Structures are given as structure tokens and as C-alpha cells.
Amino acid sequence: MQCARTVWLVPLTGAAFVVLLIVGFVLGGEPPDVTEDSAREIVDFYADNKDAKMVGAALAAIAGTLFVFFGGYLRQVLLEAEGPGGILSSVAFAGMIIFAAGIAIDSTITFGLAETADDIDPAAVQALGALYNYDFVVFAMGLQIFLLATGLSVLRHGALPKWIGGIAIVLAVIAVTPLGFFAFLGSGLLILLISVMLALQERKGKPLASRP
Numbered sequence: 001m002q003c004a005r006t007v008w009l010v011p012l013t014g015a016a017f018v019v020l021l022i023v024g025f026v027l028g029g030e031p032p033d034v035t036e037d038s039a040r041e042i043v044d045f046y047a048d049n050k051d052a053k054m055v056g057a058a059l060a061a062i063a064g065t066l067f068v069f070f071g072g073y074l075r076q077v078l079l080e081a082e083g084p085g086g087i088l089s090s091v092a093f094a095g096m097i098i099f100a101a102g103i104a105i106d107s108t109i110t111f112g113l114a115e116t117a118d119d120i121d122p123a124a125v126q127a128l129g130a131l132y133n134y135d136f137v138v139f140a141m142g143l144q145i146f147l148l149a150t151g152l153s154v155l156r157h158g159a160l161p162k163w164i165g166g167i168a169i170v171l172a173v174i175a176v177t178p179l180g181f182f183a184f185l186g187s188g189l190l191i192l193l194i195s196v197m198l199a200l201q202e203r204k205g206k207p208l209a210s211r212p
Contacts, residue, residue: 007202008199008200008202008203009199010069010070010073010202011070011073011074011194011195011198011199011202012195012196012199013066013067013069013070013073013195014066014067014070014073014074014191014192014194014195014198015191015192015195015196015199016063016066017063017064017066017067017070017191018063018188018191018192018195020059020060020062020063020066021059021060021063021103021188022188023056023059024055024056024057024058024059024060024063025056025060026056027052027053027055027056027059028049028052028053028056028057028060028110029049029052029053029056031045031129031132031133032045032129033133034126034129034130034133039122039123039125039126040122042117042122042125042126042129043117043118043122043125046113046114046117046125047117047118049114050114050115050117053110053111053113053114054110054111054114054115056110057106057107057108057110057111057114058107060103060106060107060110061103061104061107063103064099064100064103064104064107065100067096067099067100067103068096068097068100070096070191070195071092071093071096071097071100071146072093073198074089074092074093074096074150074194074198075089075090075092075093076089077089077159077160077198078092078150078153078154078157078159080159081153081157081158081159082153082156082157082159083157086153086157088149088150088152088153088156088157089149089153091145091149092145092146092149092150092153094145094149095141095142095143095144095145095146095147095148095149096142096146097142098138098141098142098145098146099138099139099142099143099146100142101138101142102135102138102139102142103139105135105138106132106135106139109128109131109132109135110132112128113125113128113129113132136180139184140175140176140180143171143172143175143183143184143187144172144175144176147168147169147171147172147175147183147187147190148168148169148172150165150168151164151165151166151167151168151169151172152165152169153165154168155169160194160197164190164193164194167186167190168190171183171186171187171190174186175187
């Protein structure tokens, strides 16, 4: 019974994900530009900001874990509306897994740079820095899959207000354009909104997700 009374906290993992990811990025700071800064400057940046970068990466990794839990809940919500045989909910969850994997990759590179910047060849640090700066492809792919599948599911089956589905599809299109950064920001706000909305529904005793 206690679990039933606190289940409304589960969808709030989405809000917690957004908050922790922002804090992690802020703590980590803006990385050097590998096309403009020298290898020595990049090494100095990671050596001087070692603790902040590692804490930021750890928070981002925790945020990724929370995102997967939120994804599991959202998948249940979408699947209940889709009915047996629905696949969009599973595709949306797959996109969230890919995005979380992107966070794990990003955090791994950051940990490696912060921990070994002073111990390896500066050219290797510069190469890892370039990989860090351009690993956004994993994020963009996961984000587009998540947004597109969620938007289509909502528009077709109505698990959430239809306007949320429309916004999700627009953001999915933007995610793979040069304006992808704005899709990333917009997606954070959308996830925050969906998270709070689902938590309020559960709190009111009108859960949108099925329970065993």
C-alpha cells in the first residue's frame, strides 16, 4: 500500500533528470574549442578543472539513470493508450535508452580527460576533446527517436494532450538540423512538463499508467 501511495514520485524522475543534467553541465563548464585552442591549453583546462569536471560528469550519469526510469514509466503510459501490440511506446523508450547511452559516453570521455590530462600525450587529450565536442550525434539520434515516437503515439492514441504530441514532433524535426541545440533545450522543458503532469495525475488518484 505504501508503494501505491508514493507511485506519484516515479514520473518525477523526469524532472529530476532535467535538473541534474543542467547542474552537471554548469559544473563542468564550457570545454575548450579544439579547433582554436592549443593542445597545451586543453590539457591545462582539464587539469585545472579536474574536480568540477568529474563531479559534473557524475551528476550527468545519475541524470541518465533517472531518465531511463522516467522512460520506463512513460512507456507504460503510452502503451496503455496504444493497447496490445502497440510499438510506438517501445520505440520511444528505445530512443531514451540511446540518449542515456550518449550521456554515459559523454561522461566517460569527461572522466578520462579530467583524470589523465596531465599523464598522456597532449595530442591524445586534444583528440579526446574533439570526440567529446562531436559526440552529439548519439544525443541527436536518441532525442529524435524519443520525440518522434512519443509525438506520434500521443497524436494517435491520446495518452497525453494532443498539443504535447505536436510539440514533440516539431522538436524531433529540429533535433537533426543546425538548430538542434534549441531542440535539446525545448525537449528539456517538454520532459519537465510531462513529468509534472503525470505526477499530478498520479497524486490525484487518476493514474495514466497501468499498475500491476
